[in-house]
Amino acid sequence: MKIVFFSDTHLGFTQEKRTTEAFDQCKTAFELAIAQQPDLIVLAGDLVHHSVPSQETWLEVAQLFSLPQKQKQSEIKLFKEKNGAKHEVHFQGIPVVSIHGTHEHRAKDYANVLDIMEYSGFLTYLHGCHVIAEKGNTAVVVHGMSGVPEKKALDVLKYWNPKPVENVKNILVLHQSIKEFLPFDDEMVASISVADLPGGFDLIVNGHLHWTNEFSEHGKHLLLTGSTVITQMKNLESKKPKCIHVLDTQTNQLTKLEIPNQRRLYYEKIEFTGESLQEVFDKVYKTVSDVLEKHKESSLPLIKVKLLGKLAVGLKPGDLSVDDLLNPWDGKAIVAIDKSFAGSDLRSRIKHLAELQQSKQSILSLGLDLLEKNLDKTSFDKSIDSKHLFELLEQGEEEKVIELLSKKKN
Numbered sequence: 001m002k003i004v005f006f007s008d009t010h011l012g013f014t015q016e017k018r019t020t021e022a023f024d025q026c027k028t029a030f031e032l033a034i035a036q037q038p039d040l041i042v043l044a045g046d047l048v049h050h051s052v053p054s055q056e057t058w059l060e061v062a063q064l065f066s067l068p069q070k071q072k073q074s075e076i077k078l079f080k081e082k083n084g085a086k087h088e089v090h091f092q093g094i095p096v097v098s099i100h101g102t103h104e105h106r107a108k109d110y111a112n113v114l115d116i117m118e119y120s121g122f123l124t125y126l127h128g129c130h131v132i133a134e135k136g137n138t139a140v141v142v143h144g145m146s147g148v149p150e151k152k153a154l155d156v157l158k159y160w161n162p163k164p165v166e167n168v169k170n171i172l173v174l175h176q177s178i179k180e181f182l183p184f185d186d187e188m189v190a191s192i193s194v195a196d197l198p199g200g201f202d203l204i205v206n207g208h209l210h211w212t213n214e215f216s217e218h219g220k221h222l223l224l225t226g227s228t229v230i231t232q233m234k235n236l237e238s239k240k241p242k243c244i245h246v247l248d249t250q251t252n253q254l255t256k257l258e259i260p261n262q263r264r265l266y267y268e269k270i271e272f273t274g275e276s277l278q279e280v281f282d283k284v285y286k287t288v289s290d291v292l293e294k295h296k297e298s299s300l301p302l303i304k305v306k307l308l309g310k311l312a313v314g315l316k317p318g319d320l321s322v323d324d325l326l327n328p329w330d331g332k333a334i335v336a337i338d339k340s341f342a343g344s345d346l347r348s349r350i351k352h353l354a355e356l357q358q359s360k361q362s363i364l365s366l367g368l369d370l371l372e373k374n375l376d377k378t379s380f381d382k383s384i385d386s387k388h389l390f391e392l393l394e395q396g397e398e399e400k401v402i403e404l405l406s407k408k409k410n
């Protein structure tokens, strides 16, 4: 059986002039996947960027997920098994199986993107359950745990406790941070390490982390699918091209295929030791010029410039105009400046603001974090579903909030 994996297509993600990039990259990924004539396509979450997508994003979803449906009918039979109940999945063309990611995660009373996509026939949705793909006398079981908040991830995984099915190939699909794969200075948190991952699976596929990687340790074979589009501009994303992965379950051969014509990311760090504003401007200008010099592809490069160290005495990072640094590159490159100067009390606030700007998702999770911190200080403590409460507040359902809180109080 041939199975294609990719993830984190982030449909609906835009940044300045990059308005169609998520769609284009996802389309290319699907075309590349389809060209392999796979029996099954497995996605590891974050299909969309916003948990409640716009109509325009829904149109993109429909356009892209109808592509595998238009292909020659896959010869597999597909069964979904959840809570002991098993039913055959009817699909058109090449079936798609997916978990939800961080970006589709919603409180349990709310419909998420994957619920809708499953009912629309675009995919089979896994969360704490598995599908069985049968072809002739072989079978592959794909077990999936959708993305859950990191601090609960290990508990949820242990509670679900997936067990490989005997005498067939078993694949486990997750969407979490994994300690060993995080760079030491990364602000992302993780509660799961490789040792915590259950044994006995032929392959463990993980989305969420946007750079691709593959490794084997303690008899566990791990694949990080990586994203199909650059959203976070992390250093590792500049080193690892965006890919899809093809597994031949007969030979266990895993092949990486680069998505053609992808946008290049360059990640540059500049260390300062007390420079003036003009000197900072000149150094950034030279750095970006040098990158443009070596950039040969036709699409505009993404250049992230991280400014470290310290400015001249008396200068604050706020005195440095990001607009002045970016203006020369309009139409030549998409430049992002990260001011990470040390020794300034502004540092954390600027970093904070930059993160806030990055996405609506970050603001939502920040809000949720604040709410959880405040709840911790009250007598409600853990008895309240904070995500549910947050979604009610977000939608202005004050009556329901009061109802929920007074119910818990009694």
Ligand SMILES: [Mn+2]
Binding pocket: 008, 046, 101, 208, 209, 210, 227
């Ligand atoms: Mn993602």
